[in-house]
Amino acid sequence: xxxxxxxxxxxxFAAFVLLLYIPGAAVAGKITGxxxxxxxxxxxxxxxxxxxxxxxxxxxxKTKFVMDQQNLTFLPHVLPIPVGATVLxxxxxxxxxxxxxxxxxxxxxxxxxxxxxxxxxxxxxxxxVELRCDLHAEMIAYILVxxxxxxxxxxxxxxxxxxxxxxxxxxxxxKIENLPSGKYTVKTWHEKLKTxxxxxxxxxxxxxxxxxxxxxxxxxxxxxx
Amino acid sequence: xxxxxxxxxxxxxxxxxxxxxxLVLAVAIPMIIRAIPHEAKTRVINLKAQxxxxxxxxxxxxxxxxxIIKPTSLDVTHGFYLDGYPVEFIIKQQGVAFQKYSWxxxxxxxxxxxxxxxxxxxxxxxxxxxxxxxxxTCGNLHPFMTGELIVRPxxxxxxxxxxxxxxxxxxxxxxxxxxxxxxxxxxNLFERIPWLKxxxxxxxxxxFVILPNFVVFxxxxxxxxxxSPVGNRNIAIIxxxxxxxxxxxxxxxxxxxxxxxxxxxxxxxxEWLGRKSFTAVRxxxxxxxxxxxxxxxxxKNWPKALRNIWLQNILxxxxxxFGIILITRPVATAIVFLVILAxxxxxxxxxxxxxxxxxxxxxxxxxxxxxxxxxxxxxxxxPEVCRKHKEKCCYVGGEGGWACPWNQYIGNMDRxxxxxxxxxxxxxxxxxxxxxxxxxFGSDRVLKGYDEMFNVLIMLVVAIAxxxxxxxxxxxxxxxxxxxxxxxxxxxxxxxxxIWGSALLIFPGLFIWIGRVSNRLSGFSADHRTMxxxxxxxxxxxxxxxxxxxxxxxxxxxxxxxxGVLSDPxxxxxxxxxxxxxxxxxxxxxxxxTIQGVILLAGLYxxxxxxxxxLDPLIEDGSVKVKAMLLPxxxxxxxxxxxxxxxxx
Numbered sequence: 001x002x003x004x005x006x007x008x009x010x011x012x013f014a015a016f017v018l019l020l021y022i023p024g025a026a027v028a029g030k031i032t033g034x035x036x037x038x039x040x041x042x043x044x045x046x047x048x049x050x051x052x053x054x055x056x057x058x059x060x061x062k063t064k065f066v067m068d069q070q071n072l073t074f075l076p077h078v079l080p081i082p083v084g085a086t087v088l089x090x091x092x093x094x095x096x097x098x099x100x101x102x103x104x105x106x107x108x109x110x111x112x113x114x115x116x117x118x119x120x121x122x123x124x125x126x127x128x129v130e131l132r133c134d135l136h137a138e139m140i141a142y143i144l145v146x147x148x149x150x151x152x153x154x155x156x157x158x159x160x161x162x163x164x165x166x167x168x169x170x171x172x173x174x175k176i177e178n179l180p181s182g183k184y185t186v187k188t189w190h191e192k193l194k195t196x197x198x199x200x201x202x203x204x205x206x207x208x209x210x211x212x213x214x215x216x217x218x219x220x221x222x223x224x225x
Numbered sequence: 226x227x228x229x230x231x232x233x234x235x236x237x238x239x240x241x242x243x244x245x246x247x248l249v250l251a252v253a254i255p256m257i258i259r260a261i262p263h264e265a266k267t268r269v270i271n272l273k274a275q276x277x278x279x280x281x282x283x284x285x286x287x288x289x290x291x292x293i294i295k296p297t298s299l300d301v302t303h304g305f306y307l308d309g310y311p312v313e314f315i316i317k318q319q320g321v322a323f324q325k326y327s328w329x330x331x332x333x334x335x336x337x338x339x340x341x342x343x344x345x346x347x348x349x350x351x352x353x354x355x356x357x358x359x360x361x362t363c364g365n366l367h368p369f370m371t372g373e374l375i376v377r378p379x380x381x382x383x384x385x386x387x388x389x390x391x392x393x394x395x396x397x398x399x400x401x402x403x404x405x406x407x408x409x410x411x412x413n414l415f416e417r418i419p420w421l422k423x424x425x426x427x428x429x430x431x432x433f434v435i436l437p438n439f440v441v442f443x444x445x446x447x448x449x450x451x452x453s454p455v456g457n458r459n460i461a462i463i464x465x466x467x468x469x470x471x472x473x474x475x476x477x478x479x480x481x482x483x484x485x486x487x488x489x490x491x492x493x494x495x496e497w498l499g500r501k502s503f504t505a506v507r508x509x510x511x512x513x514x515x516x517x518x519x520x521x522x523x524x525k526n527w528p529k530a531l532r533n534i535w536l537q538n539i540l541x542x543x544x545x546x547f548g549i550i551l552i553t554r555p556v557a558t559a560i561v562f563l564v565i566l567a568x569x570x571x572x573x574x575x576x577x578x579x580x581x582x583x584x585x586x587x588x589x590x591x592x593x594x595x596x597x598x599x600x601x602x603x604x605x606x607x608p609e610v611c612r613k614h615k616e617k618c619c620y621v622g623g624e625g626g627w628a629c630p631w632n633q634y635i636g637n638m639d640r641x642x643x644x645x646x647x648x649x650x651x652x653x654x655x656x657x658x659x660x661x662x663x664x665x666f667g668s669d670r671v672l673k674g675y676d677e678m679f680n681v682l683i684m685l686v687v688a689i690a691x692x693x694x695x696x697x698x699x700x701x702x703x704x705x706x707x708x709x710x711x712x713x714x715x716x717x718x719x720x721x722x723x724i725w726g727s728a729l730l731i732f733p734g735l736f737i738w739i740g741r742v743s744n745r746l747s748g749f750s751a752d753h754r755t756m757x758x759x760x761x762x763x764x765x766x767x768x769x770x771x772x773x774x775x776x777x778x779x780x781x782x783x784x785x786x787x788x789g790v791l792s793d794p795x796x797x798x799x800x801x802x803x804x805x806x807x808x809x810x811x812x813x814x815x816x817x818x819t820i821q822g823v824i825l826l827a828g829l830y831x832x833x834x835x836x837x838x839x840l841d842p843l844i845e846d847g848s849v850k851v852k853a854m855l856l857p858x859x860x861x862x863x864x865x866x867x868x869x870x871x872x873x874x
């Protein structure tokens with residue numbers, strides 16, 4: 001009986017220690033910040049991402065990445081996705097569209113399709129995918145295929161948060177854990193801005209905030225070969 | 226100081242005190258309205274652009290409101306440039322827009338780019354009236370495609386209304402007993418600047434001032450015929466209807482009267498042909514009375530019944546009936562010039578003198594009436610010398626100069642109306658009795674016939690009509706006026722009926738009634754005709770300043786077109802001075818309504834004050850003058866209020 005009590009106490013203690021550990025892990029490791037820009041109408045749609053991050057295994061089969069076509073516009077303008085994700089291209093416009101990409105990493109042409117129709121593409125290589133429409137020269141959007149899930153896109157005020165819980169919810173990505181403490185390289189990408197990078201140290205417990213001042217220029221690639 | 230003088234001094238002080246108090250009140254009231262707090266809202270506006278207007282054409286919001294504009298075009302690509310706000314975008318079909326934004330680059334230069342958007346958000350933090358304009362050449366009437374954003378409280382407008390009331394009050398206080406002010410000695414420019422007289426006496430002077438103008442004008446005709454059919458890309462349209470028109474109204478007429486007639490190249494060839502000479506004068510000694518020159522042609526006299534400006538009034542109304550077509554189609558402008566040129570030849574061959582200029586030129590009519598207000602005048606220095614001089618060389622011609630082409634005898638000429646500034650009398654006068662006088666604005670103060678009064682009223686009506694058609698935001702009125710493109714005859718005839726009816730019936734009818742009532746109120750100080758004509762002089766300064774206010778935006782907004790056509794005069798893609806693609810960037814456009822308001826205030830001041838001064842020979846008593854000027858002042862005030870509503874409200 002006594003032996004049984006000792007086991008019970010040990011289990012409760014172990015559970016207690018474990019409980020202490022888990023919330024601790026959940027609190028640490030968010031990178032938040034704001035971007036200021038010279039040369040854009042608003043500091044929105046700027047990708048902020050980690051070049052290297054702990055690998056997280058996520059079931060991509062349940063994700064729903066969508067690049068919509070409405071009013072002669074791709075929506076959203078910038079869509080970051082993890083490698084291996086599939087993107088849906090519905091034509092919700094009043095006219096036909098022909099989506100294609102000439103990007104080296106992901107070259108494709110969906111052909112002309114009618115309003116109401118939809119097509120899908122799986123992106124297996126990381127890199128920048130510039131989307132165009134063969135029928136409407138002014139239509140342009142970017143799918144950014146990334147090696148990990150630690151990224152965010154700035155809002156209209158230039159603010160971001162990595163990992164981005166709103167983004168995960170929107171595209172049905174299972175919850176992503178906060179970053180473990182450590183040193184990371186954070187980079188930016190926007191089609192009209194010079195790419196910048198910063199070294200960031202995520203402390204053992206708590207968030208880290210960073211600020212960017214970006215200027216107009218030609219962006220670099222997402223990952224160096 | 227005697228008791229009477231002290232009393233006079235005290236009344237004067239009281240008068241100025243009232244005027245000062247009035248000014249304080251006039252400024253304070255709009256400021257109090259401005260200080261009333263209000264709640265800021267977010268307003269979503271679905272903006273539709275269609276040739277040549279926006280819907281809604283007027284957006285009325287409160288200061289501090291956030292506006293979300295969702296634009297779309299129903300036909301071609303249009304633009305949206307908002308005066309006074311950093312908001313500019315291009316509007317395409319199906320709700321697609323490209324918003325302009327700018328930033329300072331690393332080299333310190335301002336750079337711009339466009340972003341594809343579906344809505345444009347901004348905060349209306351500045352109060353007043355702001356015009357938004359199309360920036361993409363979308364068709365013939367593109368320069369007139371505008372809309373209005375009114376951000377309440379519209380303090381500039383309120384301020385101008387209260388200031389115009391203050392101006393009327395002040396003029397009534399200051400001018401009813403103007404007899405107190407001494408008359409100044411006339412200022413003869415020839416005495417002060419002797420070389421000016423020597424210059425004007427040169428036989429070749431007139432020819433050499435016409436010559437460059439002549440060359441340029443006929444190049445404009447060629448450009449209008451063979452250059453770009455797009456108005457804002459053709460030098461003829463831009464230089465004639467923007468630059469010349471503004472310079473004529475705002476500078477030449479108020480300063481020099483009919484100075485334009487001196488350098489007008491259109492009737493010059495007919496005159497040279499008639500004289501068979503460019504510069505020389507061919508004098509013939511005659512023992513009897515008559516012209517001392519022989520001209521080519523039949524030399525008939527113009528019929529007496531037509532020696533007035535009725536024909537000009539009708540021709541001017543006819544010309545402005547196609548106003549918006551004339552100023553946007555280069556070919557139409559060329560046709561008008563060529564018709565004028567042909568008419569000058571035809572009339573020059575049949576009749577004596579400058580019959581076209583005097584009785585038919587559509588521009589000449591108002592140049593005549595408006596020049597009566599100008600600050601310069603050509604007059605006899607001593608009329609007694611003229612009276613005693615039997616030969617009257619100025620009128621019949623002399624050894625030094627041709628007989629007056631304008632049928633004027635300067636010896637008793639007391640108004641500028643029909644003096645074309647050709648300077649022949651200066652050259653022909655053997656007594657050296659001609660002077661060029663500087664005088665206060667609005668000095669002639671006499672209209673001599675109903676034809677002149679009608680001209681003044683027609684000019685007022687057309688200023689209002691053009692302000693509505695060309696500066697207003699109403700696309701359907703532009704479409705009605707633009708009949709050759711829209712092809713809709715009924716709206717066009719309604720449009721014409723409004724203008725002709727107002728110009729020939731409503732305004733003159735009302736003013737003749739005002740003249741009669743005012744004469745009765747003043748105790749029948751004169752016969753009705755004399756009184757009405759005297760009172761209508763008040764509308765000449767009002768009209769001049771109304772036209773300046775109307776013409777101002779065309780220069781401040783469209784000056785970039787002037788630079789553009791200088792580099793590419795025919796619209797053939799040249800770039801002579803590197804300014805062909807000068808961007809559309811109006812010059813301080815947010816200040817235009819306020820400047821227009823100030824110009825209109827000046828018109829009101831000069832109008833009513835000159836009205837009072839015009840009554841001096843008829844009425845002595847100040848209180849009687851006040852009674853006579855009451856209704857004409859209300860009329861002038863209301864005309865100014867209509868224009869203020871159009872420009873600022």
